[in-house]
Amino acid sequence: MNTPESEARNPEVSGTSLNAARRERDLAELPGEVVDVLVVGLGATGAGAALDAASRGLSVAAIDAHDLAFGTSRWSSKLIHGGLRYLGSGQVDVAYESAVERGVLMRRTAPHLVRALPFVMPMTPAVPRSGALAVAAAVRAGDVLRLSARTPRSVLPGPRRLSAVETLRLAPPLRPYGLRGGLLSWDGQLTDDARLVTALARTAAGLGARVLTRCRAVALTGDGAQVRDELTGREFGVRARSVVNAAGVWAGGLVDGVRLRPSRGTHIVVGADTLRGLTAGMQIPVPGSTSRFLLVLPQGDGRVYVGLTDVAADGPIPDVPEPTESEIGFLLDILGSALDVPVRRADVIGAYAGLRPLLDLGRGGDTADISRRHAVLTSPGGVVTIVGGKLTTYRRMAQDAVDAAARAAGLDAPPSRTARLPLVGAATRDRLDVLDAPSRLVQRYGTEAPLLTALAAEDPTLLEPVVPGLPVLGAELAWAVRHEGALEVGDLLDRRTRIGLVAPDRAAALPAAEALLPRAALR
Secondary structure, eight states: OOOHHHHHHOHHHHTTOBOHHHHHHHHHHGGGOEEEEEEEOOSHHHHHHHHHHHHTTOOEEEEOSSOTTOSGGGSSOSEEOOOHHHHHTTOHHHHHHHHHHHHHIIIIIOTTTEEEEEEEEEOOTTSOHHHHHHHHHHHHHHHHHHHHTTOOTTTSOOOEEEOHHHHHHHOTTBOOTTOOOEEEEEEEEESOHHHHHHHHHHHHHHTTOEEESSEEEEEEETTEEEEEETTTOOEEEEEEEEEEEOOGGGGGGTSTTOOBOOEEEEEEEEEGGGSTTOOSEEEEEOTTOSSOEEEEEEOSSSEEEEEOOOEEOOSSOOSSOOOOHHHHHHHHHHHHTTBSSOOOGGGEEEEEEEEEOOBOOSOOSOGGGSOOOEEEEEOTTOEEEEEEOOGGGHHHHHHHHHHHHHHHHTOOOOOOOGGGOOOTTOOOHHHHHTOSSOHHHHHHHGGGHHHHHHGGGTOGGGGSBSSTTSOOBHHHHHHHHHHBOOOSHHIIIIIISOGGGSHHHHHHHHHHHHHHSOGGGOO
């Protein structure tokens, strides 16, 4: 096992490390360079574009006004899914692309972060038999997509019918009265969407990309940007041969002619004890819809996420969207329609909302009906903007954006190779299973998990929980500061870990986070 001292000399670790010292060096050197690709935005797609370009041998700078995964990428359902919903709306190509990218993540690029999650769809009295037949057909079609995407059953088992007894065994909170059984299916679940973005950014950094948070693009052109360091206020120019605008819901504010129609998805957070004995996810059909489901998602950390809504988000784009009480009530109502004991408002310990950057095609209608296909737009000035899509297909979106940027700038770039490029921490399941580290750390850090436990050699308290009753260890916060680019308290509590989803937990963890950061960086 590596010690903390050898860890600093380990090129596999130090080369991918993001921290305050590396940020200062990159900020000092970048103004004198002309990079092949400048990426604006460090969500999943932007970090993916930085990785895609760097893995092709292009020089890359990637910036974000805030932090890694600050926007939409940290507010998802944490699912890497095969597109069952898109089959229901006839978007077979979108569903197939989702199934392919799900297989890439689960088998090659991030098997430590994505694992199979069983889902139970209960056949309650609210689900007519005709609807049950339609759902069963869609689930079978989804399994055909799994097969066509070449994802083996050893990775994602096949669907099957469940008796009422089997359904209740997997999902004890369901109301037994009138329950006709259920459908069991499988999909991919992320340990944490923000951890995926962090892994993408660090893998890109290991290939030479300059990854800079708290750097805001105040003006963007086809050959670079005027950038402001949000920590110091200093402005400087970045020159680039090509520019990718991956700013998500803020993309339209950087390039003229990009029209977005954001939609808001809301999730609530409840304690695992509120949904007693739940060992599988649940898909509860939304009344009046054949393709929308309430998702109930156990997280393995004593929390369960329940979502999502899909409503138009009109008006200015906030930095941090807030769920409304009506959306929380809607989720509770749908959840309560299937449970033996309803979940009440007082049981909700947290909530979050995210905005999807959907392309406005000028057709009106509900945002739930807008296609999740992504779009690559090249402005007259040469800026390439990538919008739409979803978390599962970030890699393909990034690939298409870099392809377009290379064409626009006449760059000699080889084909993308990210479909077979493991992210930091990735390894086969056999190798992950024998690592000398707690299983929770392996699920979040993969092969780097033993390095986190080794931090105890310098401070044994780092292997203690940050907050009593929560599984997050002090070593995770220390690792985030040293290697994952955490510069502020919010980076540690709201993105590198998810302590911040529950306000009392965040308050309790604040002293530990502050103690690990330079005083000047605290906000």
